[in-house]
Amino acid sequence: MSYVWTIAEQNKGRLREVSFELLCRGRKLADKMNTKLCSVLLGSNVADDILQELISRGADEVYFIDDPRLASFIVETHSNALSDLIKKYKPHTILAAATSSGRTMMPYVAIQVSTGLTADCTELDIEEGTNYLLQTRPAIGGNIMATIKTPDHSPQMATVRPKSSRPLPLDPTRRGKIVRLPLPDGLYDPRVREVGFRMSHEDSASIEEADIVVAGGKGMKKSDNFAMLRTMARHLGGVVGGTRDAVDRGWLTYPQQIGLSGKTISPKLYVAAGVSGSIQHLAGIKTSEYIVAINQDPEANIFQVADFGIVGNLFEVVPLINARLEAHNKGGK
Amino acid sequence: MVRIIVTIKQVPETSNVKMDKETGTMIREGVVSVINPLDLYAIEAGIEIKELHGGHVTVCTMGPPSAAKALKEAIAMGCDEGVLVSDKKFAGADTWATSYTLGAAIKELGPFDLILAGERATDGDTGQVGPGLAAWLGLPLATYVSKICSLENNQLTVERLVEDGYQVLQLPMPALLTVVKEISNPRLPTLRGKKKARASQLRVLSARDLEVQESHLGLKGSPTKVVKIEYPKVTRGGKMVKASGEEGLHTAVSALFAFLAEKELI
Numbered sequence: 001m002s003y004v005w006t007i008a009e010q011n012k013g014r015l016r017e018v019s020f021e022l023l024c025r026g027r028k029l030a031d032k033m034n035t036k037l038c039s040v041l042l043g044s045n046v047a048d049d050i051l052q053e054l055i056s057r058g059a060d061e062v063y064f065i066d067d068p069r070l071a072s073f074i075v076e077t078h079s080n081a082l083s084d085l086i087k088k089y090k091p092h093t094i095l096a097a098a099t100s101s102g103r104t105m106m107p108y109v110a111i112q113v114s115t116g117l118t119a120d121c122t123e124l125d126i127e128e129g130t131n132y133l134l135q136t137r138p139a140i141g142g143n144i145m146a147t148i149k150t151p152d153h154s155p156q157m158a159t160v161r162p163k164s165s166r167p168l169p170l171d172p173t174r175r176g177k178i179v180r181l182p183l184p185d186g187l188y189d190p191r192v193r194e195v196g197f198r199m200s201h202e203d204s205a206s207i208e209e210a211d212i213v214v215a216g217g218k219g220m221k222k223s224d225n226f227a228m229l230r231t232m233a234r235h236l237g238g239v240v241g242g243t244r245d246a247v248d249r250g251w252l253t254y255p256q257q258i259g260l261s262g263k264t265i266s267p268k269l270y271v272a273a274g275v276s277g278s279i280q281h282l283a284g285i286k287t288s289e290y291i292v293a294i295n296q297d298p299e300a301n302i303f304q305v306a307d308f309g310i311v312g313n314l315f316e317v318v319p320l321i322n323a324r325l326e327a328h329n330k331g332g333k
Numbered sequence: 334m335v336r337i338i339v340t341i342k343q344v345p346e347t348s349n350v351k352m353d354k355e356t357g358t359m360i361r362e363g364v365v366s367v368i369n370p371l372d373l374y375a376i377e378a379g380i381e382i383k384e385l386h387g388g389h390v391t392v393c394t395m396g397p398p399s400a401a402k403a404l405k406e407a408i409a410m411g412c413d414e415g416v417l418v419s420d421k422k423f424a425g426a427d428t429w430a431t432s433y434t435l436g437a438a439i440k441e442l443g444p445f446d447l448i449l450a451g452e453r454a455t456d457g458d459t460g461q462v463g464p465g466l467a468a469w470l471g472l473p474l475a476t477y478v479s480k481i482c483s484l485e486n487n488q489l490t491v492e493r494l495v496e497d498g499y500q501v502l503q504l505p506m507p508a509l510l511t512v513v514k515e516i517s518n519p520r521l522p523t524l525r526g527k528k529k530a531r532a533s534q535l536r537v538l539s540a541r542d543l544e545v546q547e548s549h550l551g552l553k554g555s556p557t558k559v560v561k562i563e564y565p566k567v568t569r570g571g572k573m574v575k576a577s578g579e580e581g582l583h584t585a586v587s588a589l590f591a592f593l594a595e596k597e598l599i
Contacts, residue, residue, distance in 0.1 A: 116556030312576030
């Protein structure tokens with residue numbers, strides 16, 4: 001039986017959390033088919049003890065193509081390298097993260113190796129009898145859930161939404177094989193080059209990767225009022241995001257926009273203040289584990305998807321929450 | 334003179350859609366079709382490049398004959414010509430078969446310098462056709478492009494929005510870019526543009542006009558198959574408390590903290 005693969009992601013010598021989330025998904029699939037789970041990393045300069053964490057979190061084997069030309073993500077070279085590995089090792093299933101690089105490389109690879117790909121899955125299973133990967137994903141703004149399979153093609157490939165599963169607990173007793181491989185000749189594509197990188201300012205740090213997101217909408221009324229959401233995010237250990245309205249008014253930057261024309265997120269906790277809950281915005285937050293909404297209008301759409309709603313004036317409610325959070329973090333109640 | 338192709342998709346208009354309170358699902362009756370909102374940014378970026386460097390913008394879509402409306406709207410915004418890739422044989426294509434067919438159509442259109450596409454469509458929401466098209470055509474690719482910094486000597490410098498910032502890439506043309514909202518502010522069609530659109534003749538390409546393998550087209554040619562569709566209830570029926578008056582406010586916030594503690598969120 002051929003293996004289940006997950007595609008790990010690295011950034012400056014460290015592994016991104018999503019690498020471990022994928023292993024949790026992959027472990028279940030591999031166990032169901034009674035096969036091995038292998039984590040594949042395309043990158044540069046990652047130490048063995050860091051790779052070992054992939055084993056401790058569920059992988060049986062790690063294939064690491066280690067080459068300085070894979071240090072930053074360039075779709076052509078990364079895709080060539082992965083397609084080459086697929087042709088050599090013929091995995092049964094490949095799971096990659098639905099990140100900016102996963103969602104670029106995997107559709108490219110799907111053409112190179114002639115197989116199907118399902119984007120942004122939230123549930124995965126193996127079909128009894130056929131061993132086909134059953135891939136469930138939201139579409140039409142999360143208003144339908146489609147289950148998709150890829151018969152007659154191999155490998156079975158899907159991208160998985162970050163934060164839609166939790167990593168397995170670290171098991172340092174797990175042992176596995178780490179294989180370092182060179183980038184084979186002829187796979188480096190020199191056409192596209194990274195010539196710079198501009199970090200986002202701290203405020204917009206990676207809302208897709210955050211466990212807690214505090215968001216504001218039109219009801220925040222003005223840019224300065226976002227200070228209280230930043231305070232709340234800081235107390236909760238989260239980051240600030242917002243609706244399209246908030247971004248279009250210049251209160252937040254585009255990387256912070258959540259919804260159909262911005263980012264789709266699945267945090268553990270999503271707090272919406274002054275957010276009415278348009279269909280487009282809800283599409284970006286529906287897979288959040290818990291949603292808390294604060295809004296003056298009891299009829300606001302956001303309350304329909306909320307696990308906990310406070311109907312009230314956010315300019316009274318948010319400062320009180322912040323005061324309580326501050327006391328809580330100081331060890332009070 | 335930059336020869337630009339913008340690929341677009343027609344999608345159901347969702348901005349005025351309401352949710353059915355009984356079933357908790359989207360009310361789909363009376364939904365009209367529009368240009369995929371994210372494709373508007375690609376169209377605008379194409380028109381701006383034409384205005385800055387000189388050029389020609391061809392807008393191209395694969396879809397049923399009714400998708401002609403979307404092409405005409407793009408021409409009304411300022412695109413020069415429209416191409417409708419349409420055949421019953423293309424129906425039901427997944428992203429693999431769609432990018433294959435679009436690739437064949439683009440080969441048919443002749444030489445070009447730049448293909449622009451929206452990062453994804455708001456209905457399928459996959460974002461896979463742009464990268465797939467680049468793979469079929471062997472073009473240098475940049476996705477999530479938020480800014481075209483320069484275009485000179487057949488070299489593009491672009492910024493792409495990634496998780497922790499903006500990656501700056503340099504790529505030779507011809508190339509394919511998928512773009513995000515930050516790249517442009519789409520203009521509205523002018524009266525003159527609308528007149529031009531009405532008078533324009535769209536080029537229609539069917540399977541017969543393309544060098545394609547029939548086995549790669551439409552539903553039959555698609556590696557992925559939809560086996561089940563469900564309409565999930567999106568409403569969660571959560572607890573709602575009213576924070577009115579000093580006491581109500583404190584009670585509501587206390588109830589919130591009890592909730593957060595119960596779910597181990599604080």
